[in-house]
Amino acid sequence: MAAQKTDLRELVLGMLLEITRDGAYSHRVLSDTLSKYQYLDKKDRAFITRVTEGTLENLIQMNYVIDQFSKTPVRKQRPVIRCILQSGVYQILYMDAVPDAAACNEAVALAKKKGFGSLAGFVNGVLRTVSRSREQIHWPQPDREPERYLSVRYSIPEWIIRMWKEQFSYDWTNESHWQEMCRLLEAFQKPAPVTVRTNTGLCTPLELKHELEQNGVTVRELREVPGAFLISGFDHIGALEAFRKGFFYIQDLNSMMVVEAAAPGENDFVIDVCAAPGGKSVHMAQLLRGTGRVLARDLTQEKADLLLQNKSRCQVANMRVQVWDATIVDETLVQQADLVLADVPCSGLGVLRRKKEIRYHMTPDTMRELVSIQRRILTAVRHYVKPGGRLVYSTCTIHNDENEGNAGWFVKTYPEFSQLSGRQLLPGEAYGDGFYIAVFEKTGRTGKHDTDTDAGNARNRYQIL
Numbered sequence: 001m002a003a004q005k006t007d008l009r010e011l012v013l014g015m016l017l018e019i020t021r022d023g024a025y026s027h028r029v030l031s032d033t034l035s036k037y038q039y040l041d042k043k044d045r046a047f048i049t050r051v052t053e054g055t056l057e058n059l060i061q062m063n064y065v066i067d068q069f070s071k072t073p074v075r076k077q078r079p080v081i082r083c084i085l086q087s088g089v090y091q092i093l094y095m096d097a098v099p100d101a102a103a104c105n106e107a108v109a110l111a112k113k114k115g116f117g118s119l120a121g122f123v124n125g126v127l128r129t130v131s132r133s134r135e136q137i138h139w140p141q142p143d144r145e146p147e148r149y150l151s152v153r154y155s156i157p158e159w160i161i162r163m164w165k166e167q168f169s170y171d172w173t174n175e176s177h178w179q180e181m182c183r184l185l186e187a188f189q190k191p192a193p194v195t196v197r198t199n200t201g202l203c204t205p206l207e208l209k210h211e212l213e214q215n216g217v218t219v220r221e222l223r224e225v226p227g228a229f230l231i232s233g234f235d236h237i238g239a240l241e242a243f244r245k246g247f248f249y250i251q252d253l254n255s256m257m258v259v260e261a262a263a264p265g266e267n268d269f270v271i272d273v274c275a276a277p278g279g280k281s282v283h284m285a286q287l288l289r290g291t292g293r294v295l296a297r298d299l300t301q302e303k304a305d306l307l308l309q310n311k312s313r314c315q316v317a318n319m320r321v322q323v324w325d326a327t328i329v330d331e332t333l334v335q336q337a338d339l340v341l342a343d344v345p346c347s348g349l350g351v352l353r354r355k356k357e358i359r360y361h362m363t364p365d366t367m368r369e370l371v372s373i374q375r376r377i378l379t380a381v382r383h384y385v386k387p388g389g390r391l392v393y394s395t396c397t398i399h400n401d402e403n404e405g406n407a408g409w410f411v412k413t414y415p416e417f418s419q420l421s422g423r424q425l426l427p428g429e430a431y432g433d434g435f436y437i438a439v440f441e442k443t444g445r446t447g448k449h450d451t452d453t454d455a456g457n458a459r460n461r462y463q464i465l
């Protein structure tokens with residue numbers, strides 16, 4: 001009996017529901033699905049990726065179009081029907097290789113397959129009307145509704161656009177300001193590049209480049225970070241022997257730049273307080289060249305397991321992993337560290353091209369809560385820095401309160417620290433995501449312990465792994 005053919009659009013529907021309805025992380029859902037169905041042809045996996053990611057990164061625009069041609073508003077549609085329509089409209093508007101008739105027919109078949117036969121006519125009517133009337137879609141006008149135009153054009157919520165407009169002091173009557181905003185938003189719609197960093201403990205950059213090219217991978221050197229490359233032209237990363245041997249670590253370029261700014265020196269004791277999945281910890285351990293040590297910590301066992309996996313694959317000896325809550329002071333580490341890295345939980349608005357759902361799930365209230373958590377972490381981990389040592393604060397977001405605001409608050413609240421540098425990196429400037437990096441040095445008096453850090457109850461509350 002012949003094996004049943006995998007319904008690619010059904011896989012897409014399942015992922016879209018998991019992400020938009022259930023709140024799952026898009027990069028994890030897509031990665032898990034591609035891993036499960038890695039036996040599929042490369043072309044099929046590319047189709048799954050394109051439709052899923054394309055629908056998510058254009059979701060506001062898809063809803064805007066559907067609402068013009070549907071008697072039932074998107075917000076009132078059943079989740080299954082809504083996702084079928086969203087992905088169907090994406091295929092019609094953006095995928096020339098997919099005939100409109102095929103997009104409509106497959107959507108109707110999928111609605112029936114999922115038990116919504118009574119709505120098959122509705123699905124068919126909406127999609128065929130979009131196909132016939134695509135040239136008559138009424139788009140917002142940039143001169144009349146600039147924020148709404150940008151929101152629909154780039155599928156970024158209006159409140160985020162208004163926040164960035166204020167943050168960068170943009171004036172829409174200034175053409176250069178308008179173009180700068182468009183370039184920023186366009187960066188989030190471009191595919192995220194795959195950048196890797198050489199594991200110099202196991203091979204040289206030249207050896208890695210040679211091995212990758214021998215396996216048909218296109219490799220381009222990135223001068224911003226020694227041993228960093230932009231790679232493309234491979235099927236999937238797990239199939240590369242160099243990856244399985246731990247010869248490289250997949251890491252965003254600007255994530256590497258955080259460690260370059262930290263600049264750990266030989267024999268340093270480094271504490272990475274929010275370390276999972278481990279890219280920065282491994283990078284710092286390698287820069288120590290077999291000397292010193294890195295203590296990599298995170299909040300849960302699940303995150304610690306990720307750290308241990310990467311430590312093992314990259315064969316890093318001078319790195320230890322612990323489960324620890326970064327908001328709680330560990331008395332045993334007070335004034336012990338030459339370098340503390342606080343790459344804190346943040347709103348993630350700098351990584352929207354990788355985690356596309358963040359723009360739809362994030363809220364101003366959540367961002368205010370994150371600022372509070374970030375300050376609690378800084379308040380606790382500052383105790384670990386030796387006099388003359390450094391603390392590096394970083395986020396993967398573009399939000400003044402979490403970035404420059406927190407940096408200013410930190411030096412004002414704790415004058416024993418001075419800020420050496422602060423930099424907002426934007427996507428599209430090179431190959432990296434949006435990151436903020438600030439470096440502080442402990443130069444003055446030692447701050448007293450704070451009663452709100454729960455330091456007195458902290459001893460022996462971690463697990464060494």
